[in-house]
Structures are given as structure tokens and as C-alpha cells.
Amino acid sequence: MSETYPWPGDFKTGDETSPVAVVTLGHKIDLDPDKVAIWGPMKTENLGIEKVVANTISNPNIRFLIVFGKEIRGHRSGRSLMELAKNGVDEDGKIIGSPGAVPYIENISEEAVERFREQVELIDMIDVECREELEEVICKTIQKDPGCFGEPYTAIKIERIKRSKFHAEFALHSSLSVSPWGEIKPSHQEVK
């Protein structure tokens, strides 16, 4: 986590003024920090994408997001990210057109998703594994920099659960009543 990139994740950072970010899917590689603003793997088609979106829009200098590397089988997170940029999400938060297993964006706002779609252009290098080819695309993409998008956008993680203070009235879960002998019964007092 850093001031520029507030969502924790498995990433490395370089020149904040660079217009290029790279998602490396299942790969952990080192890229030139003078050329790339942020890069790192992204495995899941839900929580992983949310982190990428949040940490992209927090740096308005990023205008291109390259999706590089062998697709994550099962999750199809690379393709899901491409579809997110293309189609957005439906009313349930599902990425429209995603082939992934559970492609739901639930922890960031629709506004943040729309900002992401407007701020960056995605470059499809899914299933390309040649490092030299990636470096070449990075260099070419830097030349196309349209300039800063505007103010940074800090995506707030949506907290949907109402927090109740813990009064030590339940040990395992508010829906369960545990007797002193360990018998578990429904408590009928569930606190969501």
C-alpha cells in the first residue's frame, strides 16, 4: 500500500507520472520502473479486479492498462477485466460479458467503475508471454500519452455490513446460542 495506491495488493510501483500500468495475470515479473507506474499479478475475477480498478483510478496519470500474460484458467480474470472496460457491470454488479466463474464487483462503487472505464484504455496482451514484446508495447504506448485525466479518485471500499459493538453476548455468531456445555441452538437474535 502507498499514498498513491491506497488498496493493498501484490504490486510494484515505478514512475507515478507514467501513463502505463500493467496487469501481469499469473506472472510475477520485474518491469522498468522508469517506464511503468504500477504493475503486478491479478488472479481473481472479482476481488483482484476491484483492487486493480481502485489503484488505477487513484493515479490519474495512468491512461493505459496493459493486460499481459497467460490467462488465469477457471477465473478468466484477464478477459473479465477486458469485458469490464468494454461493458461495465449490470445492476447486480456482474461484469457484463465476462466468461469468469464469479465475476462480481461488489466492494467498489459503480461510479468508480465508470471512472476506470473513462480514464484508461485497455491493451489486450492476454496469452502473450514474450517479455520483449511487452516491453516494446510499453515503449510505444508511452508515446501516446494523452496527459493527466484530472484529479485522483480514491475508491472507498463499500462496507455493507452494519457493525454492532461486541457485547460478549455471543461467542461464535449472533445467530447461535451456545450453552455452557457447548450445545449450539439458534438464538433468534441475529445481528447482521
Next chain:
Amino acid sequence: MFSYAKEQMTYDLEGIKVGGQPGEYPTLMIGTLFYEDQFHEPESSLEKAKALIEDQNRISRRTSVPSMVDILIYEEEEVEWKLDFALDNIEGFFSVDVPEAEVRMKVLDYLDQQDSLHRAIYNSLNLGMDEEEFELLKEKTPAGAILLGYNPHDNSAHGRKEMIKDGGPILDKGLLTMSQEAGIGYVFLDTAATPFGEKACETVRAVPVFKSEFGLPVGCALHNTIESWRWLNDYEERENIFDKLDSSIDTIPLTLGADFIYYGPIENAFDSILNAAMVDKMVAEGAQDYFGVEISKEHPYHTLR
């Protein structure tokens, strides 16, 4: 240490008993074959796969902790050879773990062609299921299914329960109702492991919540929480500790009465099944002392004195 007021269902999978009150039956341990980095050359890997299944069977027989094989299928072109392998080399039931809905449907078609749906535990029914898959499930119904409580809208224990019970805010009806409408006989509830920082503990807390609410066999694949632990993946001594943590984390849900565990790569059978035997003994002793639970005859409580 715990017992549930709610009656707990027990299944008999060709001699493997799973479910019931904590301490009644040992845990069903399920090891996965064909992870992406497990076998690089499928054709030459089948002998190795057979040996791994035999290793799992051997440690199961030695400990009285039952086991099952989970066949992981990513792509359509893998469906036939992996299922042929399973049908030829596994006795009785097996689990088929298929992340993508399109591929899951191909699996149903092929199992139906091979007249083998009665041996399959479908992994999983989840919120990614669409109408087409649901209709096919009604027509080509596997013997059992894992119902995944993953709820991206609310990953508290409550939210995970809602996914099973009524579909939460995403599905029109709960996965349990859908499994019943499809006519699936053996329903297993998976509390859906999430990473640290994403309410990982709710995966464990949901074990008693699910058992108390539904009275059905409950479990999870908590090794996934270890596999997504960012710090550990960067830790300089990762290689020395990873497998130990990957298998030992499963002892946590077991103390709360989990009935089955997807323990990850089948290579970990030895550590994972021994861990389960140890906790099963502990839980059974407590259940007998406090609740008068009758411990099954083939249980490490009796056989591993």
C-alpha cells in the same frame, strides 16, 4: 466441544459416512488432482496421478479417515480424458471441480453419456450458474453437489448463509432450493474460503452457522486462504513452511464440526489426513464425554489408540 440442537443429516456414500454431529464420523478429506502446475504434460502424468490416488487411499485406510478424489477440469478439451481417467481409476464417488459454467455443462453431458452421473459430486453450484446450466442439471442430475456460499455482496457468515438459503440480493432463489429442484440427493455446503483481509474468519464462523441452520454436511477449502496470503507468498522461507500451513489450517474448521474438507493438491494427503485424524480424535473424545455421542466404529478414536 460442540453439539448441535438441529438434527444433522448423515450420508452413506458407498460405505463412507459423512455428516452427523461433531465426533460421530471422521472427516471426509478430499484431495484435488490436476491443478495447473501439478502436471505439465497430461499424457505422461497419468501414472503419477494413479500413484497419488493410491497414496491417498493408503493413508485413509491406515487412519480410518475417509477420502475422495476431486478432479479439476479447466477447459472443454480436458473433459473427456480427465473423466475417462477418473472413471477407470477411482472406485465409487468422485468430485468434479469445474470453475467455468460452460465446461461444467460439458461435464454433465459426458458423465451422462458414460452413464456415470450417479458417481459424481458436482463442484459447484454457485452464483455463477445461469438458467441454461440449471435446466441441464434437472435433466442430467449428478448424485451430489457442493453448494458454494460465496456471496460477493456480503461475505459475512450471514451473507454466505443467505446465498444458500434464498440467494441473497443476487439470485432469485437459494442454492439449496435449486439443488432440491434439480433432484440432487447429496448436498454438501461449502462456506467458501476468502483471503485474509476479506473476512477469512467468516469462512470458519459459517461452519456452525450452516450446520445449525441447515443440518447438512458442511465444509470448506480453507487452504485457499493460505494460497492467497500475500505476505507468505513473498516470505523468503516460503518453501519451508507453505505446505505445512496449507494443510494445518484445515484443523480450524474441524474443531467446529466441519464434515468435509477440500484440502488442496492431493500430494498433501499425508499431512492433511493425519491432521484430520488428530483433530477427529480430539473432537470425538469431547463429544462422547459431554454429549454421549456414539462414535462410529471405523473412527481414528478407536483405530488409532
